[in-house]
Amino acid sequence: MVVKIGIIKSGNIGTSPVLDLLLDERADRPNIDVRVVGSGAKMNPEQVEEVTPKINDFDPDFVIFISPNPGAPGPAKAREILSAGDKPALIIGDAPGLRAKDEMDEQGLGYIIVKADPMIGARREFLDPTEMASFNSDVIKVLALTGAYRVVQDTIDKMVEECEAGNVPELPKVVLTRDKAIEAAQFTSPYAKAKAMAAYDIATKVADIDVEGCFMVQDCDKYIPIVASAHEMLAAAAKLATEAREIEKSNDTVVRTPHMGDGATCCKIPLMDKP
Incomplete structure (x- = not known):
């Protein structure tokens, strides 16, 4: 089907x-x-x-x-x-x-x-x-x-x-x-997990700051740096998330979940293993 x-x-x-x-x-x-x-x-x-x-x-x-x-x-x-x-x-x-x-x-x-x-x-x-x-x-x-x-x-x-x-x-x-989210990522390194947790929390907070800058503050001298700061936070979160994955890559413990030939989802970890 x-x-x-x-x-x-x-x-x-x-x-x-x-x-x-x-x-x-x-x-x-x-x-x-x-x-x-x-x-x-x-x-x-x-x-x-x-x-x-x-x-x-x-x-x-x-x-x-x-x-x-x-x-x-x-x-x-x-x-x-x-x-x-x-x-x-x-x-x-x-x-x-x-x-x-x-x-x-x-x-x-x-x-x-x-x-x-x-x-x-x-x-x-x-x-x-x-x-x-x-x-x-x-x-x-x-x-x-x-x-x-x-x-x-x-x-x-x-x-x-x-x-x-x-x-x-x-x-x-x-x-x-x-x-x-972190549970689904299945990090093995506690340092990678901590970085990913920080990235997720920062990204969540970005929304609050952008709402402040877009809707709550009307003085452009104030709202422009507010929204710019939110985007800087998100860039930092992306960097932390990348660092978390790099730790897992260095340990060859990245979890991958590809879809297989029958459509089912597989799980593999070592890079050189076949799904």
């Missing part, structure tokens, strides 16, 4: 660019077929209302909607549409989505809230396309190397397995904390 997964991307968080790639990293996984529709950078209700129903043309076995702040008006409209549909739906969002957690429970939606997927410093005086891309590359580095993306991968893979077994997939309710 080929499990069909529909992904709707609205706006952007650090998990968005790689979400579909996490499920098929070599583009040869035989048991899934994925389609992506999106509203680009904007996530207003009108864009979301136009895009969300388009995924039904693919007739997916389940749907994933990913955006910043699932409680914002646009994502809330998507949740309304998906909860009224007949397809199981999973919402992936950042920390502000915690405020919509109870609503998602009531709507019968699953969710993954990635706490260390921070808001960007979206002030015109500071943020240009280069800074935006650099920020997102640092987020991707932190989430990949601290184990957060592995939690996302494993959670969706379980839904795929349930569909393959002929069942309606159980909808996950995951708040992706530091400890959940």
Whole structure:
């Protein structure tokens, strides 16, 4: 059986660019077929209302909607549409989505809230396309190397397995904390683990500082260095996450979880071992 997964991307968080790639990293996984529709950078209700129903043309076995702040008006409209549909739906969002957690429970939606997927410093005086891309590359580095993306991968893979077994997939309710991410990364060195923990916590704090700089402070002489400091923090977090992986590499203890020829997930550690 080929499990069909529909992904709707609205706006952007650090998990968005790689979400579909996490499920098929070599583009040869035989048991899934994925389609992506999106509203680009904007996530207003009108864009979301136009895009969300388009995924039904693919007739997916389940749907994933990913955006910043699932409680914002646009994502809330998507949740309304998906909860009224007949397809199981999973919402992936950042920390502000915690405020919509109870609503998602009531709507019968699953969710993954990635706490260390921070808001960007979206002030015109500071943020240009280069800074935006650099920020997102640092987020991707932190989430990949601290184990957060592995939690996302494993959670969706379980839904795929349930569909393959002929069942309606159980909808996950995951708040992706530091400890959940680090556990999934399976660090063997306590120093690597400590660096990864620090990276995840710093990335989580970045969101609070960018919210302050983007919404709470109105004096540009004050908010420009605030958002710049948040981006510097994230760069430091990416460096710590890289250092954690380098420690594991030096010990030949990096855990890899590739998808196999039948679509199942394997686990291997020594670099020269076959999966």
